[in-house]
Amino acid sequence: MLVASGRIDMFRGFFARMIIELVALEGMMASGLAITADLVETANRLRGQAGRTRLFSLRLAGAGAGVAAAFLNLAVAEADAPPADLLVVPGLGFATPDALAAGLARPDVQAAGVRLAAAVAGGAEVAAACSSVFLLAAAGLLDGRRATTSWWLAPLFARMHPQVRLDPDALVVRDGPVTTAGAAMAQMDLMLQVVARHGGPGLAQDCARLLLLDQRSSQARYMAPGFMAAADDRIARAEAWARARLDQPFTAAEMAAAAGLSPRTFARRMACATGLSPVGFIQRLRLERATELRETTRLSMEEIAARVGYADASTLRRLMRRVGAAGRRG
The missing domain is CATH 3.40.50.880 (Class I glutamine amidotransferase (GATase) domain)
Known part of the structure; x- marks a missing residue:
């Protein structure tokens, strides 16, 4: 052989x-x-x-x-x-x-x-x-x-x-x-x-x-955080809460409170359902929305960044490059 x-x-x-x-x-x-x-x-x-x-x-x-x-x-x-x-x-x-x-x-x-x-x-x-x-x-x-x-x-x-x-x-x-x-x-x-x-x-x-x-x-870039979150009803509740506020800054602790869980329990259940930390999950949600806006609108990167909770476009660009989601515009 x-x-x-x-x-x-x-x-x-x-x-x-x-x-x-x-x-x-x-x-x-x-x-x-x-x-x-x-x-x-x-x-x-x-x-x-x-x-x-x-x-x-x-x-x-x-x-x-x-x-x-x-x-x-x-x-x-x-x-x-x-x-x-x-x-x-x-x-x-x-x-x-x-x-x-x-x-x-x-x-x-x-x-x-x-x-x-x-x-x-x-x-x-x-x-x-x-x-x-x-x-x-x-x-x-x-x-x-x-x-x-x-x-x-x-x-x-x-x-x-x-x-x-x-x-x-x-x-x-x-x-x-x-x-x-x-x-x-x-x-x-x-x-x-x-x-x-x-x-x-x-x-x-x-x-x-x-x-x-x-x-x-x-x-x-193909990961769908909502799909993974659906495995746990508390994580799914937190996901829905976060999606309604993607244009705002919020913390993992606030997201845990929305799920009715302590930060430690929330982090454990988040990892079990999605394999991500709470901060990583929030980033995935913001990135998913940014990618959607990038592919379906003519908004500038600065406008997209503001709509997904980032103060400047450079932070969003770095995140998109890191996961291979950067497109041709911007």
């Missing part, structure tokens, strides 16, 4: 075709499977047009492989097939904590976790996006490593797996042989990184241009 690191990464295209195994499980989002297949095929086709050999060989495995093979036109891995160099697990369709817990307890999902752990032990890489990152964590593959997952699952992930160094703002994180990605459509960012790592940045850029894909680095 070729181990995807260092010199082997650099010269893989000259010596062997990289074997990617797409792990398909029941209930998996079809878009993640299709994105993976389309990007791999696009990379191979572009290399062919340049007179070079195909870089990747893609096959299916897992309990849902038979169904996926029909619409992806891919082969299912045989029992005696050579080991894969990279195993990819797109996002699973688990939308709630209860569904996630039930899904991770399924025999086919647990079997996939065993397969992934064995692959890493044998020298392969693994990659997962969205809720499938929980599968990697349950298999012990993320212990002590940096990782990311879907922004709205991040608070739950942090509680379930404190041994993982979670970076919820990151879109794609690679730590050793393990790569993780954010929400479901971050599958395309994950696969672009795979293409760049094994075929070069130029090939990844060509794939992105051909498929009209924006190359992103953070999911912070």
